[in-house]
Amino acid sequence: MKKLFTILALACSISGLQAQMLGKNQVNPRADSLRGTLTPLRTCYDINYYHLDVKIDIDQKSVSGSNEFAFTATQDFTKLQFDLFDNLKVEKVLYKGAELPFKREYNAVFVTFPKAVKKGSKDKFTVFYSGNPIVAKTPPWDGGFIFKKDSAGNPFVSVACQGLGASVWWPNKDHQSDEVDSMLISITVPNTLQEISNGRLRNTVDKPDGYKQYNWFVANPINNYDVTFYIGKYAHWQDSFAGENGNLTIDYWALQTDSAKARPHWDAEVKPMLKCFEYWFGPYPWYKDGYKLVQAPHLGMEHQSAVAYGNQFKQGYLGRDLSGTGHGLKWDFITIHESGHEWFGNNITSKDIADMWVHEGFTNYSEVLFTECTENKAAADEYVIGLQKIIQNNVPIIGPYGVNKEGSGDMYPKGANLISIIRQLINNDEKFRQILRGLNKTFYHQTVTTAQIEQYIAKQSGLKLDKIFDQYLRYTKIPVLEYNISNHTLSYRWVTDVKGFDMPVRVTLKAGAYSLIKPTNDWKTIPVDASITAENFKHDPLFYIGIKKGE
Numbered sequence: 001m002k003k004l005f006t007i008l009a010l011a012c013s014i015s016g017l018q019a020q021m022l023g024k025n026q027v028n029p030r031a032d033s034l035r036g037t038l039t040p041l042r043t044c045y046d047i048n049y050y051h052l053d054v055k056i057d058i059d060q061k062s063v064s065g066s067n068e069f070a071f072t073a074t075q076d077f078t079k080l081q082f083d084l085f086d087n088l089k090v091e092k093v094l095y096k097g098a099e100l101p102f103k104r105e106y107n108a109v110f111v112t113f114p115k116a117v118k119k120g121s122k123d124k125f126t127v128f129y130s131g132n133p134i135v136a137k138t139p140p141w142d143g144g145f146i147f148k149k150d151s152a153g154n155p156f157v158s159v160a161c162q163g164l165g166a167s168v169w170w171p172n173k174d175h176q177s178d179e180v181d182s183m184l185i186s187i188t189v190p191n192t193l194q195e196i197s198n199g200r201l202r203n204t205v206d207k208p209d210g211y212k213q214y215n216w217f218v219a220n221p222i223n224n225y226d227v228t229f230y231i232g233k234y235a236h237w238q239d240s241f242a243g244e245n246g247n248l249t250i251d252y253w254a255l256q257t258d259s260a261k262a263r264p265h266w267d268a269e270v271k272p273m274l275k276c277f278e279y280w281f282g283p284y285p286w287y288k289d290g291y292k293l294v295q296a297p298h299l300g301m302e303h304q305s306a307v308a309y310g311n312q313f314k315q316g317y318l319g320r321d322l323s324g325t326g327h328g329l330k331w332d333f334i335t336i337h338e339s340g341h342e343w344f345g346n347n348i349t350s351k352d353i354a355d356m357w358v359h360e361g362f363t364n365y366s367e368v369l370f371t372e373c374t375e376n377k378a379a380a381d382e383y384v385i386g387l388q389k390i391i392q393n394n395v396p397i398i399g400p401y402g403v404n405k406e407g408s409g410d411m412y413p414k415g416a417n418l419i420s421i422i423r424q425l426i427n428n429d430e431k432f433r434q435i436l437r438g439l440n441k442t443f444y445h446q447t448v449t450t451a452q453i454e455q456y457i458a459k460q461s462g463l464k465l466d467k468i469f470d471q472y473l474r475y476t477k478i479p480v481l482e483y484n485i486s487n488h489t490l491s492y493r494w495v496t497d498v499k500g501f502d503m504p505v506r507v508t509l510k511a512g513a514y515s516l517i518k519p520t521n522d523w524k525t526i527p528v529d530a531s532i533t534a535e536n537f538k539h540d541p542l543f544y545i546g547i548k549k550g551e
Contacts, residue, residue: 040075330371349446
């Protein structure tokens with residue numbers, strides 16, 4: 001019972017982690033479609049630049065300000081859609097000095113231009129808005145603003161909105177498929193506090209009534225949910241990392257009340273993490289914007305170049321090992337996992353939230369690779385196998401497209417185990433490493449579909465992987481190896497949803513060793529060592545499958 005309780009508790013823990021990116025999706029089909037579908041009113045313009053300029057009133061828990069949209073028209077149009085939650089008021093939309101008419105439907109805003117904007121032209125408009133954004137009840141699992149205080153009673157404020165959408169607090173084209181090329185983030189806060197956002201700080205400007213504006217410039221493409229702010233009384237120190245693309249600046253921001261324990265904790269892991277991930281994934285994707293680790297009033301998020309940290313300076317996941325192996329207690333889960341997203345999730349971003357396994361599966365596997373970097377391959381294998389027991393196999397990993405809905409939270413551990421299987425099938429770690437690096441180079445600063453990732457891995461590996469991807473990503477059940485052993489002969493076949501499933505798998509054909517067999521959906525036979533019986537026949541646990549003795 002104790003073991004069962006531990007497994008269930010770990011499953012609950014990973015479910016909570018999964019909700020970091022899930023948020024609370026809407027339940028109205030029309031609202032879901034407006035949020036998740038790429039209609040011509042959204043594809044008619046390509047976002048080039050935002051200037052978000054907002055004042056945050058902590059006492060009133062409100063925002064007021066504007067966002068400038070600079071874009072290129074991809075076709076002739078007179079009407080477009082941007083997004084802002086309907087509890088926030090659109091004060092006006094300015095275009096060439098005049099106000100544009102607009103209409104709202106749920107969280108979508110439709111703007112009409114006085115004459116057609118021509119294909120290929122570059123133009124801009126500015127949205128002025130105000131109001132009280134949704135306050136998250138249990139951040140980061142439900143999206144919204146977070147208002148807390150540090151241990152000295154100072155304000156400690158931030159936002160987390162993945163899944164729910166960045167339009168919960170600022171107007172934008174809220175779809176992952178269109179990342180802005182660069183962005184200026186201007187946040188005005190009380191001058192007794194510091195404010196940290198993505199990118200690099202250009203300057204600060206004193207404002208009336210005891211406020212100060214912080215201007216942060218993001219030089220690289222960024223997805224909307226990564227845009228963030230942190231407000232508090234911070235201590236700040238700097239370091240650097242000699243990386244593959246030169247000198248990478250590292251900035252640490254911890255609350256003044258926690259800086260004494262933060263510094264040795266972070267110093268011990270960040271550089272080894274960067275070294276490990278650059279080895280496996282290629283250069284850190286944001287040298288122009290630097291790497292920042294910022295203490296946040298929630299558990300953590302992969303905010304690009306300003307990673308949110310709230311793991312209480314503990315090893316593991318709030319002091320627990322999600323794999324149950326002990327290896328996950330040798331490093332800080334949030335530092336490693338959320339930083340891994342700089343490559344998978346931020347550098348490579350899924351166009352549709354339905355394909356979020358591309359973010360989470362590979363990033364969960366980054367934990368495996370960090371274990372390999374800091375311990376050894378055997379420890380990494382134990383870690384990824386340990387994750388199997390928290391897989392629920394309740395919903396397909398890939399969700400429905402076009403309605404802002406993700407698939408199963410299994411995208412974390414099941415996604416990691418799918419990648420582990422592919423590594424076993426490639427059976428060449430250097431080739432596998434070059435595929436991971438190649439993904440980050442080929443899709444550098446891009447948004448992608450699952451199909452693009454599948455096709456790239458299949459082509460570079462030279463393996464037939466389509467049915468494997470289908471079974472693990474698009475169906476709930478895992479493949480089951482059905483077998484019988486009689487007269488020193490093994491009979492075996494796959495039982496799967498996908499017809500023609502033919503994944504090779506390693507099993508025990510002789511004592512103390514695994515051998516590769518190639519089952520299909522049809523029965524096959526092969527001789528086995530006399531020591532192998534139906535009772536001691538096993539599969540290599542690095543292949544996440546079911547196994548069943550046939551009748």
